[in-house]
Amino acid sequence: MVISRTVNGQLSPSSNQPFIPNGTSFPNLGGASQTYSTSGGGINQTGLFFQSLGTNGRSCGSCHQPSDGMSVSALNVSLRFIQSQGLDPIFRTVDGSNCDHNIDVSTLAGRYSAYSLLRTRGLIRIALAVPANADYAVTAVNNPYACNETNVISQYRRPLPATNLPFLTTVMWDGRESSPLTGTTKILFANYPTSLQSDLAHQSLDATITHAQGDGTRPTPAEQQEIVNFEMALFTAQSFGLLTGPLNSAGGNGGPLPLPTMPFFVSINSSIHALLPNGPEQPGGLVTPGDGQFTSNIFNLYNAWSALPSYDFRASVARGQTIFNTRPITITGVAGINDDVSQGGLVSGGIASLTGTCGTCHDTPNVGNHSFPTPLNIGTGDPSATNPSVNMGQLDISYLPQITVCQLINGQPSDNCKTTSDLGQALIDGQFAHVGKIKGPILRGLSARAPYFHNGSAQTLLDVVHFYENRFGLVLSPQDELDLFNFLSVL
Numbered sequence: 001m002v003i004s005r006t007v008n009g010q011l012s013p014s015s016n017q018p019f020i021p022n023g024t025s026f027p028n029l030g031g032a033s034q035t036y037s038t039s040g041g042g043i044n045q046t047g048l049f050f051q052s053l054g055t056n057g058r059s060c061g062s063c064h065q066p067s068d069g070m071s072v073s074a075l076n077v078s079l080r081f082i083q084s085q086g087l088d089p090i091f092r093t094v095d096g097s098n099c100d101h102n103i104d105v106s107t108l109a110g111r112y113s114a115y116s117l118l119r120t121r122g123l124i125r126i127a128l129a130v131p132a133n134a135d136y137a138v139t140a141v142n143n144p145y146a147c148n149e150t151n152v153i154s155q156y157r158r159p160l161p162a163t164n165l166p167f168l169t170t171v172m173w174d175g176r177e178s179s180p181l182t183g184t185t186k187i188l189f190a191n192y193p194t195s196l197q198s199d200l201a202h203q204s205l206d207a208t209i210t211h212a213q214g215d216g217t218r219p220t221p222a223e224q225q226e227i228v229n230f231e232m233a234l235f236t237a238q239s240f241g242l243l244t245g246p247l248n249s250a251g252g253n254g255g256p257l258p259l260p261t262m263p264f265f266v267s268i269n270s271s272i273h274a275l276l277p278n279g280p281e282q283p284g285g286l287v288t289p290g291d292g293q294f295t296s297n298i299f300n301l302y303n304a305w306s307a308l309p310s311y312d313f314r315a316s317v318a319r320g321q322t323i324f325n326t327r328p329i330t331i332t333g334v335a336g337i338n339d340d341v342s343q344g345g346l347v348s349g350g351i352a353s354l355t356g357t358c359g360t361c362h363d364t365p366n367v368g369n370h371s372f373p374t375p376l377n378i379g380t381g382d383p384s385a386t387n388p389s390v391n392m393g394q395l396d397i398s399y400l401p402q403i404t405v406c407q408l409i410n411g412q413p414s415d416n417c418k419t420t421s422d423l424g425q426a427l428i429d430g431q432f433a434h435v436g437k438i439k440g441p442i443l444r445g446l447s448a449r450a451p452y453f454h455n456g457s458a459q460t461l462l463d464v465v466h467f468y469e470n471r472f473g474l475v476l477s478p479q480d481e482l483d484l485f486n487f488l489s490v491l
């Protein structure tokens, strides 16, 4: 198999064409993924999404590639670096390099060093100003790459997949494209999908201005609509497992084809709302559809495989699905649940310790993001979030900045401080209580887009599993770990 450089910097042989028909498989370390379009029979790689609309040669497709589940894997980025000698448009100093101060990208060695986080972790530098009315002060920024400003914070984030978007209840890791604070709209049952579509249109303009150094004139409103229509038609999932074969064999329901008709509405299976006395979302205490109807059985794609003999890898996937759906997890210390479950509005108060499952936070049926906007801090950016009694699963975030923020009391920094690698929602709304809160992403097409978590701190899905064991005291046997890994690999 010859891997050749192709349109839009993609490296997969199947992407070497201006039109990718539905059903095209893109190999990855877990098997293969497919991205299916409900419009036009496939992906037209000459469309606006793949055109340069700014000034630095980048398109949306530079960071959202069909071969990579509409994100980019670090492996793909590394290969692009080698093939282009670090000149592919993804390698731009505006936000592709670790920092943009005093760097020399005139030589290959200089570029290799400048783009190390993008090459090894697939990270883009997102620089965000601290809100003027923040109730905290940034007292120290310890950035290994010299972006040490305390008024504009450099955060390092993975490109979220520009696919399966109809299931979104939050746009961007920190929700900044679905928040009234940025002139966008919070996505609620009552305004979906209009809110989502206008948020995505706004996002496409912001993305062009920031990542592609655009002048703000493009995409025009009509072009924004075209980009949104293109993205909203895409559905991605793993379609073939390395050890299991086609994911629709023997009654399996994997692959992207079932996704466009999956039932969905905002709060369809909201676990958080079920904890509250009244649906907080609608005035008058009206219960939102889905409230109180939570089932932890989030995924049923591989139910049929539980009948297969235990030596069949597909039976392992079915066991992993059962672990995801039913294994109890003690949720403590999670901002957004244990301190305050009222992100929706009217009810406040937290639940100190909650026995949940993976689905408490990944509750959208067969998709796995949160079915209601629910920013959470599970500790992926917390340098001290380690459990010394568990000798693994501690995320290495030493390549990231450490940012210390202290709550303001009477206008002065108090000694109530937190250190984190990413301020999350607090950088949008200025609230100390929201430090480190980010959204749980959609869990489909994972194998196409390693590494994982917003900061790329889990290199593999096994690292993700180990993290949950460490952070939440989840007890898994080696076989359980493998089963859960096999399951996550074929989503």
Ligand code: HEC
Residues within 6 Å of the ligand: 049, 058, 059, 060, 061, 062, 063, 064, 090, 095, 124, 126, 157, 158, 159, 160, 161, 162, 168, 170, 171, 172, 173, 174, 200, 203, 204, 205, 207, 208, 211, 212, 227, 231
């Ligand atoms: C330089 C890389 C890069 C380019 C170019 C780029 N993006 Fe992104 N995209 C990202 C990153 C990184 C994020 C996550 C950032 C965050 O949440 O702070 C993201 C997030 C998104 C999301 C949010 C998905 C979700 O689950 O919330 C959408 C949609 C998206 N991009 C679409 C686009 C479109 C449309 C374009 C072109 C106009 C584009 N992107 C260009 C890197 C890029």
Ligand code: HEC
Residues within 6 Å of the ligand: 324, 329, 331, 334, 356, 357, 358, 359, 360, 361, 362, 376, 377, 378, 380, 381, 438, 439, 440, 441, 442, 443, 446, 451, 452, 453, 454, 455, 464, 468, 474, 484, 488
């Ligand atoms: C307390 C809430 C919570 C629980 C419980 C939880 N998750 Fe998560 N999950 C999140 C959040 C929030 C993120 C995003 C974290 C980040 O990116 O830093 C996430 C991210 C992930 C990711 C990475 C996705 C990506 O695109 O990078 C995977 C995979 C995942 N979770 C699987 C699981 C599994 C498996 C379980 C059960 C063992 C589980 N989660 C339990 C909240 C939770």
